[in-house]
Amino acid sequence: MNSNSLKISNENLKRRLNAERRFKFYGVIAISLALIFVLILFTNIISKGYSAFYRTLIEIKIEFNDKVQPEMFKQMSDTEINKLDLYSFSKKNIYSNFPDIEKKSDKKKIIKLFSIEFEEEIKTYINKNKNNLGNKINLYISASDDIDQIHKGNYSRDIPEERRRVSNFQLSIYDELVGQNKVKFEFNLPFFSRGDSREAELAGLGGSLIGSFFTMIIVLLLSFPFGLFGAIYLEEFSKRNRFTDFIEININNLAAVPSIVFGLLGLGILLNTFELPRSTALVGGITLSLMTLPTIIIATRASLRSVPPSIREGALAVGASKVQTVMHHVVPLALPGSITGTIIGIARALGETAPLLLIGMVAFIVDVPSSPLDPSTSLPVQAYLWNDSAERAYEEKTSAAIIILLSFLILFNLIAVFIRRKFETKW
Amino acid sequence: MENKVKVCVENLNVHYGEKQALFDVCMDINQNEITALIGPSGCGKSTFLRCLNRMNDVIDICKVEGSIKIDGQNIYDKDIQVEKLRERVGMVFQKPNPFPKSIFENVAYGPRIHGLAKDKTELEEIVHTSLKKAAIFDEVKDRLDETGTSLSGGQQQRLCIARAISVNPDVILMDEPCSALDPIATAKIEALMEDLKKEYTIIIVTHSMQQAARVSKKTGFFHLGNLIEVNDTETIFSTPANDKTLDYVTGRFG
Numbered sequence: 001m002n003s004n005s006l007k008i009s010n011e012n013l014k015r016r017l018n019a020e021r022r023f024k025f026y027g028v029i030a031i032s033l034a035l036i037f038v039l040i041l042f043t044n045i046i047s048k049g050y051s052a053f054y055r056t057l058i059e060i061k062i063e064f065n066d067k068v069q070p071e072m073f074k075q076m077s078d079t080e081i082n083k084l085d086l087y088s089f090s091k092k093n094i095y096s097n098f099p100d101i102e103k104k105s106d107k108k109k110i111i112k113l114f115s116i117e118f119e120e121e122i123k124t125y126i127n128k129n130k131n132n133l134g135n136k137i138n139l140y141i142s143a144s145d146d147i148d149q150i151h152k153g154n155y156s157r158d159i160p161e162e163r164r165r166v167s168n169f170q171l172s173i174y175d176e177l178v179g180q181n182k183v184k185f186e187f188n189l190p191f192f193s194r195g196d197s198r199e200a201e202l203a204g205l206g207g208s209l210i211g212s213f214f215t216m217i218i219v220l221l222l223s224f225p226f227g228l229f230g231a232i233y234l235e236e237f238s239k240r241n242r243f244t245d246f247i248e249i250n251i252n253n254l255a256a257v258p259s260i261v262f263g264l265l266g267l268g269i270l271l272n273t274f275e276l277p278r279s280t281a282l283v284g285g286i287t288l289s290l291m292t293l294p295t296i297i298i299a300t301r302a303s304l305r306s307v308p309p310s311i312r313e314g315a316l317a318v319g320a321s322k323v324q325t326v327m328h329h330v331v332p333l334a335l336p337g338s339i340t341g342t343i344i345g346i347a348r349a350l351g352e353t354a355p356l357l358l359i360g361m362v363a364f365i366v367d368v369p370s371s372p373l374d375p376s377t378s379l380p381v382q383a384y385l386w387n388d389s390a391e392r393a394y395e396e397k398t399s400a401a402i403i404i405l406l407s408f409l410i411l412f413n414l415i416a417v418f419i420r421r422k423f424e425t426k427w
Numbered sequence: 428m429e430n431k432v433k434v435c436v437e438n439l440n441v442h443y444g445e446k447q448a449l450f451d452v453c454m455d456i457n458q459n460e461i462t463a464l465i466g467p468s469g470c471g472k473s474t475f476l477r478c479l480n481r482m483n484d485v486i487d488i489c490k491v492e493g494s495i496k497i498d499g500q501n502i503y504d505k506d507i508q509v510e511k512l513r514e515r516v517g518m519v520f521q522k523p524n525p526f527p528k529s530i531f532e533n534v535a536y537g538p539r540i541h542g543l544a545k546d547k548t549e550l551e552e553i554v555h556t557s558l559k560k561a562a563i564f565d566e567v568k569d570r571l572d573e574t575g576t577s578l579s580g581g582q583q584q585r586l587c588i589a590r591a592i593s594v595n596p597d598v599i600l601m602d603e604p605c606s607a608l609d610p611i612a613t614a615k616i617e618a619l620m621e622d623l624k625k626e627y628t629i630i631i632v633t634h635s636m637q638q639a640a641r642v643s644k645k646t647g648f649f650h651l652g653n654l655i656e657v658n659d660t661e662t663i664f665s666t667p668a669n670d671k672t673l674d675y676v677t678g679r680f681g
Contacts, residue, residue, distance in 0.1 A: 239487065310524035314587070316482065317518040318537035318594055319510045328536070329526060 049399025211376030218285020299341020581612025
């Protein structure tokens, strides 16, 4: 090689290396952009939503009297106490915490500082402590959603009074309470146990969590066995002909069908033809199973196909029948891949909203469902519902619901990755 | 002294769809002998081997005509159960393919599905004997719980031989069993074959003419789907009747 040709090829090499460097640079930019967007999304949602995980409580003093004596609760069962009418007793006791206020309209405003269910909260306290009640007790009851928002700093006090939901008078009382150290934060456990409510401070995720749980159980029970055995049959037993080709094309198409179409199917067939109960996890689960099924079939077939033919031959050669070969050797090896696909499919179904809107899981449901046959909502639908509500306090709840939903999705995906890493067989 | 004929192949024609892979193959294979099948790639020797335990049944487009008789019974008869046939005609493949299960399970699988063992002790007995016959018992006796795939290539292949003989076959088919192994492992397998032929009839497809010359009593030479010549191995390698055979064994083509 003469020196001239060496030089030319050197320039060529430089060009190639530069191209490589450029390519890497584009890749880094693309990934950084994606990460930045994810980061923005997460900071936005978390900063808006984290405050929903704690709630504001206000300390009040209760004095028993001749009519309502602490001793009378000792003989009563929980349900009996809950049936008592302590409304005016509770209200009067709250008023007596503010002896300076005498005007009736002001008293009404004071009551509005507290959650609308103050009577229930007082009863709950009595229930818990019925055996050692003194004549005077101090307890914390929930603040109303507006005070809650102000205490969390989500709601500006600088808005002119006529456009503010909390009047100047109420603010001065609130400031007084803060000054007396009677306002505190607590972990918002009811948020996870209660159903939806028109009162923002009472609205919780419990109903939709249970609804989503029932829905996912139905999806798992329906789509995993059908998907698994469908895939095994198609991949291992069916003969290749036009009919199976047709089925295969349709399964692939089905995986790409917009989810709302499945909602229409659920509405038309499950609700209108079979008259299954509307708004229930059962119908939601069946609808979402139809959507998850193709995903599971495709994932399972891919993992069945990746089992090397030599394993099948080895089993056949010692005299195993076709079914024995598939069930003893091929399916166990394909199962991790299939389970991974199922988890990812279920994670998708968990975040799905559109089909549920069509089958009525978007209703306002206060009771926490106790079976898949009870009306319920699901996590993403709950976020959608809260997002539509006017009160300020629903904003943090919307974000909090999304945080919970995202945590479940991340958890599911982690499990899927873990199963794939742990159980995949290397050849 | 000639051994008794074990496998008798008559007018075997095999088609893969439009393409014909074997043309009128006739061959007798003797009991308790090693018969080697040689020939260039794509000549049909593996196809021939896979006809003997009907492994070709799995391939939809494969069509087999003619007759293959083992102990006088045509294995392509309608009332032959292919699972039973494969119990009698075992197979060892080119690439070692142990199941990704324990060494014990690898060998125990065949006896278990055929119900050869009444209880656990009997099953263990079968597994141990098979491993001993495959000359691998001493190497793995302390780690029967480990996965079969954790063994070295040569050990894996002997494990596959143990798996093949665990169901007590008459015939063992070997499809280039040493092509993925190093010379030392190959030598071990060849020594093992010498032992095994006392009990089994062995048919081996090989690309190595030296191997055919070393282990086999008879050799068949395939070319383009035809069985060109089959004779005593010595004759094939020294004074073959056909010019093509001579060209192949002397390395002039293939």
